[in-house]
Amino acid sequence: MKIKEVIVVEGKDDTVKIKLAVDADTIETRGSAVDESVIEQIKHAQAARGVIIFTDPDYPGQRIRSIISEQVPGCRHAFLPKEEAIEKLGRGVGVEHASVESIRKALRDAQYMDEDAKEQITTEDLVSAGLIGGPTAKSRRESLGIKLKIGYVNGKQLYKRLIMFQITREQFAAALKEVLEEELR
Structure with a gap:
């Protein structure tokens, strides 16, 4: 499965696992601080090919997703259910622990967020x-x-x-x- 967009992940282990699942390029945030040079890379990737944000299903992953979404509009978002991202011994949670099929499914299901959507549900x-x-x-x-x-x-x-x-x-x-x-x- 080839992915046109650049996939934003948290670290090297995520990149390794993504590349086992699909043919794609990644940008690593290297932590939840997400410095300005990484944001600039993501902006460039978004303009050139599009971006899918694929962070861990935990608080730091959500924080990274929020930071990028605010600064780089129009990205697609891929999500893994937490139970599909837990390390075998239960000590960690992350994209790197998910199965290849779970990663492929999350990327197939990636969606756009619309920050300006009208209120539909209260x-x-x-x-x-x-x-x-x-x-x-x-x-x-x-x-x-x-x-x-x-x-x-x-x-x-x-x-x-x-x-x-x-x-x-x-x-x-x-x-x-x-x-x-x-x-x-």
Whole structure:
């Protein structure tokens, strides 16, 4: 599988794993600070070929994704479910620990975020669905994030991602229905 866009990852181990999964070029942020020279490389790549941001499903990965998104608009975003990115001994989480097939799937499902999307889903909808507050909120958000291909997020981030990815009420309702049905099994 050849990827035209340049894939932004966190480190060398991520690059090695990406290259096992697909034929692609990468830019490594080398940590969550993301210095200006890396941002300039990403801007150049975005203008020339496009960029897919593919960071780890953890807080530092989300921080890097946010920094790049703010400074380099129009990137696509690939997400791995956390359980597919956990090291065999459970000591680490990251792209480098994911299977080749999980990486390929995440890259196939990469989406554009639209920061200017119109509000479609309200925070009240999220509370009513048991996605914010309550004993099952975290597990429901995890399942919903997988179904909608937007990654795992906390309640506040969930709202923002639903809006950025322009998830419609219908898409939200269908995914939530699947999540609730799985809970009953």
